[in-house]
Amino acid sequence: xxxxxxxxxxxxxxxxxxxxxxxxxxxxxxxxxxxxxxxxxxxxxxxxxxxxxxxxxxxxxxxxxxxxxxxxxxxxxxxxxxxxxxxxxxxxxxxxxxxxxxxxxxxxxxxxxxxx
Amino acid sequence: xxxxxxxxxxxxxxxxxxxxxxxxxxxxxxxxxxxxxxxxxxxxxxxxxxxxxxxxxxxxxxxxxxxxxxxxxxxxxxxxxxxxxxxxxxxxxxxxxxxxxxxxxxxxxxxxx
Numbered sequence: 001x002x003x004x005x006x007x008x009x010x011x012x013x014x015x016x017x018x019x020x021x022x023x024x025x026x027x028x029x030x031x032x033x034x035x036x037x038x039x040x041x042x043x044x045x046x047x048x049x050x051x052x053x054x055x056x057x058x059x060x061x062x063x064x065x066x067x068x069x070x071x072x073x074x075x076x077x078x079x080x081x082x083x084x085x086x087x088x089x090x091x092x093x094x095x096x097x098x099x100x101x102x103x104x105x106x107x108x109x110x111x112x113x114x115x116x
Numbered sequence: 117x118x119x120x121x122x123x124x125x126x127x128x129x130x131x132x133x134x135x136x137x138x139x140x141x142x143x144x145x146x147x148x149x150x151x152x153x154x155x156x157x158x159x160x161x162x163x164x165x166x167x168x169x170x171x172x173x174x175x176x177x178x179x180x181x182x183x184x185x186x187x188x189x190x191x192x193x194x195x196x197x198x199x200x201x202x203x204x205x206x207x208x209x210x211x212x213x214x215x216x217x218x219x220x221x222x223x224x225x226x227x228x229x
Contacts, residue, residue: 032215044219097215107159
């Protein structure tokens with residue numbers, strides 16, 4: 001099966017610091033990865049679409065300078081939360097698809113970010 | 117309101133009973149998917165139903181899709197305590213295959229042993 005990993009699984013940081021979250025497709029090449037944010041007991045909110053070798057496409061209301069996304073290879077996308085604040089505390093989940101036209105998304109286990 | 121609204125928001129049943137969750141959406145779709153999420157974990161894909169399909173089965177899961185009503189239901193038969201989780205429907209945006217999914221608010225299912 002298709003496996004997607006995220007690292008770290010949990011991170012606690014001080015306000016003002018930047019945090020990088022990695023999303024890797026372990027056994028397939030992912031031309032497209034998606035980043036979601038989930039608040040407690042809430043649904044997933046799509047933040048951005050990340051395509052290998054090109055700039056990410058951000059959803060309306062998501063600050064691109066705040067949430068930097070890099071998709072440097074077909075198996076790795078990173079999300080960097082810059083100058084994190086307590087309101088950025090959330091559960092961040094990535095997903096990956098095998099390619100254009102592929103319907104199924106494979107989700108990572110998520111990263112719990114807590115900003116103090 | 118958001119594409120992919122679900123009801124009920126919470127459901128509590130006894131082991132062995134059936135659980136039905138509903139999802140409604142607003143725009144045209146290519147497909148609708150159901151996912152499961154255990155507390156604090158990632159999502160597990162359960163089943164995908166295409167817009168030209170009306171019903172699909174996978175083990176104890178049965179999904180229906182009514183495109184005229186823009187609604188879908190997920191039925192879990194003979195529930196088990198291990199089915200306790202949150203269940204989300206997700207729809208694509210229909211026109212153009214961007215791969216983007218819009219998730220419903222989810223139904224939290226508790227199955228009591």
